[in-house]
Amino acid sequence: MGYLEELLVKEGLSLVGKRVSRPDALDKVLGRPLFTADKLTRGMLWAKIVRSKYPHAIIKRIDKGKALGVPGVLTVLTAEDIPGENQIGYAIPDQPLLAMDKVRFVGEPVAVVVAENEEAAEKGAELVEIEYESLPAVFDPLEALKPVAPRIHESGNIATTTIIRKGDVEKGFREADVIVENTYKTQRQEHAYLETETVIAVPEINKVTILACMQSPWLIRRMVAKVLGYKQSKVRVIELPAGGAFGGKDDMIPMIAPIAALAAVKTGKPVFLMFKRDETFEASNKRHPSIIRYKSGATKDGKLVAVEIEIIYETGAYANRGPFVLWRATAHAAGPYEVPNVKVDGKLVYTNRVFSGSFRGFGDPQIHFAAESQMDELAAKLGMDPVEFRLKNILKPGLTTTCGQVVDQSVGVEEALRKLAEKINWEKRKREIEEYNRESKRKLKGIGVACAYHGISTSRGAPDWSAAAVIINEDGTITYKGGICRLGQGSLIGHAKIVAEILGVPLSYIQIEGPDTDAIPEARPTHGSRGLMTGGTAAADAASKLRRNIVRVASEMLECKTEDIEIKDALIYVKPDPSRNIPFSEAAKELYVRGYETAAYGFYRAPKRFFDPKTGLGVAYGVYVYIVNIAEVEVDTWTGQVKVERVHTAADVGKAIDPDLIEQQFHGAIAQGLGLTLTEDIVFSDGKILNNNYTDYVIPTVKDRVEVPTVVLVEQPYKGAAFGAKGVAEAALIPTPPAITNAIRHATGIRFKELPVTPEKVYFALKKRRGEKS
Amino acid sequence: MKLIPPYRYLRPKNLQEAVEQLGRYGEEAKILAGGTDLIPMIRDCLITPKTMIDISFLDELRYIREEGDMIKIGALATHSEILKSPLINGKTGVLAKAEKVLGATQIRNRGTIGGNLCNASPAADTAPPLMVLNAKLKAISVEGERIIPIEEFFTGPRKNALKPNEILVEVQVSPEPEKSGSSFIKLGRRRALTLSVVSTAALIVMDGVKCRDARIALGAVAPTPVRAKETEKLLINKELNGEVISSAAEKVVEEINPITDVRGSAEYRREMSKVLTKRCLLEALESVKR
Amino acid sequence: MNETGNLKIKFTLNGKPIEYMVKPNWTLLDLLRKELSVLSPKEGCSRGDCGACTVLLNGKPVNSCLVLAPQIDGKEIVTVEGLIEDKEFKALKETFIEKGAVQCGFCTPGIIVSAVALLREKGNPTVQDIEEALEGNLCRCTGYIRIIEAVKQAAEKLQKTS
Ligand SMILES: Cc1cc2nc3c(=O)[nH]c(=O)nc-3n(C[C@H](O)[C@H](O)[C@H](O)COP(=O)(O)OP(=O)(O)OC[C@H]3O[C@@H](n4cnc5c(N)ncnc54)[C@H](O)[C@@H]3O)c2cc1C
């Protein structure tokens, strides 16, 4: 039996599946210096980025003279100072580190001023003179698609396209008794983590070390090496805990660490680079705005027969992760249902606005907003209950996804939906609400459901793997070196529980260390909800290797067969006679004395995925996490304000390594979904962001919080990961917007197809309908 | 967003000295109270004061007291102090209601009533309640004292009637009259820590079923906070009921001049002015009965 | 004040008297973090919107990014570093950990400071009281649910022991 099978059937688990209090919480409560900005020391130089004020312009001339004259300014760096490649494009090489001949959005980095202190850096940045020749700009993706539109990149304004051709949609629609067609739009969402992007670069002889909050240490290493013209071994990346990341730091730190590194190498001194809040708003990646035309057909007995979908995702000035985001959306376009005939056409479109990129859900919230709105509209047209209609089409083992992938295991969406609907008494609740509304004048209540699925790990069949290292120290303590970053999600805590479970020691024995590219092999980024599943499996691999050594040494010490060794609570004993035992620490010491290996690397390799570029069909993801949200809302018809009273949630998580950590992720994801649905939106004027602060970019406060009274965890194990666990970090966000808008539809009868659903929109829609009625 | 540039820092020992310093530096100086408006404005490069006169140490301007038939609030009284004051809660409930939803605890602990008024934001939350209380503002300069009725105080967005050498020292209000009721409603973009999209204060004085006096003021719907006098006229000497109030509230749109910005459209603000005025009047009426 | 415009101020920081030469244009947050290496207050926005920089000024929570350094002359400043032995803090520490009210932790010190001030003022706060005390502290990770629970539970703990 391989170690994964062993773990799946392991009995008497003492940590896995149990709630533990977070070992990282104490330092955070005490406010100990953990974060990158806390590591700023005297003597570090400050780097300040000089940014484009134009949405689209040619750079005619850059004059560093005045800036260099500012006392304290050491150097001003521009594209010409880059020793390696001036290229940081992720999917497509379209994005320079520092703009060369052209700028494509307001906020694009053009130069960097390096100075002895913040004041001088800022002053210098004001004095770098850049002469531009303004070009016509395009801000709307539909405008950008027109042949007359200004060309943002030489290749044109379409960064990439995607397709799915499954079955025959025309035939499908002919079979349909009801057809619903709508266009949905979603907005640009900002991550709004409390800690802005921050990086420290420390030069050494022919080497540079990066310390930062991050999600992708090895990508940072690759980018820094590329920009500096270094070999990868000459760049060391050390991860520090992040004050929130949500995808933003996956993209951004690899784009700014090379700037800090360049400054450090050029000056020979450590450099500190930190975005101010307005820079984060103006120059960091955002969730892709979308325009989705969605046509769905079903038979009168409630079977989905066809969907035809056109997806436009606006990538802004650069493609960045866009091709992957669009690909993911395309592969999930029909929702967690079997639809025999699917046609999807996706376009990723450039505009002269800040680039889009990774954000919790990675393209799935937008497409699910459309798909799950359609499901309710179909149900309404069919006169069917939304839950009942979904259950008729829901994915089950053996059925196929949007892209024709047969899902064979860990497909717990039906169970999740049934259990949640039952637990909250969906039917009854719905009737109660309808009764309430008949009496109520001012406030209307509503309840709505939405389902979602989300493939774990990387998109487009990109290879995926992970790595980790475990060291058994001579005193029996254990150092766990994870490859997954600490964003607050607690992934490494999950890994540590796995390691402790396998080695039979309490969690307190494990010292958790974040990634360091000089300490472990590449573990790939912390995104795609892959942290726990891939990283945890690598951790399990390493721990299982060491367990074999511990067992062997213990069997020698206790003079018994290896099969008879059991380890629990750091006590190693002989199963038939537990009085024959030794403490874990003694065995640990003996490992060293007897020359056993006391450290191990662990690896995880994702199953192969593939797709046919001509049809888009194939195996998109190794496994999916499934999630169901039910939202209850109250609409104030006087003001249009929507209060989300509660969101109930259920998910198939494979195996809950820690139910509490999962619940924490759900809470946070739902809160972000709430903002996405009701208030958050980046507003521009001529390509410049107007609400570049928390005053006018409105995220939920404590008084806006949503209660999450019901959490149902379904555990249909995934055999490809340690203990069967799947990732959950993004999941609960995805069905939040449609669950809320479906509830608003239930309350008011009005379908909102554009996010955010602001009080204004609700108020005027209600007013319009009153007008129509009277 | 920029660092705060260097400036000359002056800390007067008493009001007299503050007045003298302001007299000397006038235009180039800014009074610094709680700083909650001033610091973000400096960081946004909206203003760059050469001199700051820090009056935050002048405890003589930090009081809330009753004198005769007047309640006097020192310009440096913080929003928290006002919110917690039994005097304010007991006698000018409309102001207390506004203070409760102004900013957040940290802001209320620092921000002062003087700063809120002098900053003269159309959305200043203490303005509508002070307008329906017919507040009088006392200002001092080297030339002497003067009283400015609050209605004359706001002259434009972020503009007030103070001369460059004047300091606002006191806000004076009469208690809400007998048989009166009042309310304040704020519509923001979320449930806390939010600037007003529209705010409304109302105070009505009843004589049996008849309305003897009505005062309505709105925030964030014009270049300054505004009194809605024409709307008030539709209520005075009327028997108040839902219908009278509803139809009067419609009038309020004629007295405002809202703009469209990131916080809301002019159209929505117009609609909400009506809705809030109506609700506010109904709540005020309700509170008389109690 | 000297010719450079710098001035010497005296204040107590976490119970210790301090004399320090400050520039008038420093904020209290700059003074704490950059000059005095008091790192629990965090910089999240520099304009009063997020509450990550919350400290106690004469016992009241304020945004240290909106206080200018010279304004604390003669005042008492307390940060998490100075609350470690405080009974309200100890209760909150326990319940924040037990309840899992901490994710990334960047907002946590500011929230704890606000919560300490609340618990000192109100022994038995209602959920509304807690909301009011924390409304100036943004958290992007937790959705606030556990934070409310943790503060509530800390209050109950303190009630029991007193
Ligand atoms: C996050 C945040 C949220 C906020 N929320 C709200 C809100 O919901 N509602 C609201 O109304 N406001 C809000 N404000 C604005 C602000 O807090 C208030 O207006 C506050 O009352 C300002 O008072 P202050 O003492 O801080 O003024 P300061 O910033 O010190 O001064 C403001 C202006 O008034 C001048 N000034 C101050 N005192 C005097 C005086 N006595 N004489 C002459 N001039 C003087 C100053 O020179 C300056 O121009 C918010 C601010 C922030 C940062």
Ligand code: FES
């Ligand atoms: S940093 Fe002070 S409130 Fe955000």
Ligand code: FES
């Ligand atoms: S825990 Fe991350 S912001 Fe609150």
